Amino acid sequence: xxxxxxxxxxxxxxxxxxxxxxxxxxxxxxxxxxxxxxxxxxxxxxxxxxxxxxxxxxxxxxxxxxxxxxxxxxxxxxxxxxxxxxxxxxxxxxxxxxxxxxxxxxxxxxxxxxxxxxxxxxxxxxxxxxxxxxxxxxxxxxxxxxxx
Numbered sequence: 823x824x825x826x827x828x829x830x831x832x833x834x835x836x837x838x839x840x841x842x843x844x845x846x847x848x849x850x851x852x853x854x855x856x857x858x859x860x861x862x863x864x865x866x867x868x869x870x871x872x873x874x875x876x877x878x879x880x881x882x883x884x885x886x887x888x889x890x891x892x893x894x895x896x897x898x899x900x901x902x903x904x905x906x907x908x909x910x911x912x913x914x915x916x917x918x919x920x921x922x923x924x925x926x927x928x929x930x931x932x933x934x935x936x937x938x939x940x941x942x943x944x945x946x947x948x949x950x951x952x953x954x955x956x957x958x959x960x961x962x963x964x965x966x967x968x969x970x
Contacts, residue, residue, distance in 0.1 A: 850915030854960035858905040869930045870894040874912040889915040923952040937964040
């Protein structure tokens, strides 16, 4: 029984060490690709806005802090052809293991949000990244607001 407990602790230590060794980047850098699917209606001269937020998971009553906002300007898309663009956000931020991080993604026409971006790995509204097993590299696909 004691041998089994020791084996479990050793295994947990090895797995944790392997996960920590896997990503040694001390920054909040998130890289990825934004994709407008080919079935989305055409548009010209829009802005893709990506924001990286961090929030301390131990403070329930504090709002998230904006780490970095980037804009991909003069963004256009043509129906029938998938549009892709690489991005990097948050490279200057310092990673805090006690924080949770998420990316918001919108296509803007002026101040109006016309499209919403959802990361492929996300199963909920927030595109969580970096900590708690969430990825540093993401693919974000967009859809028009009000469409499924």
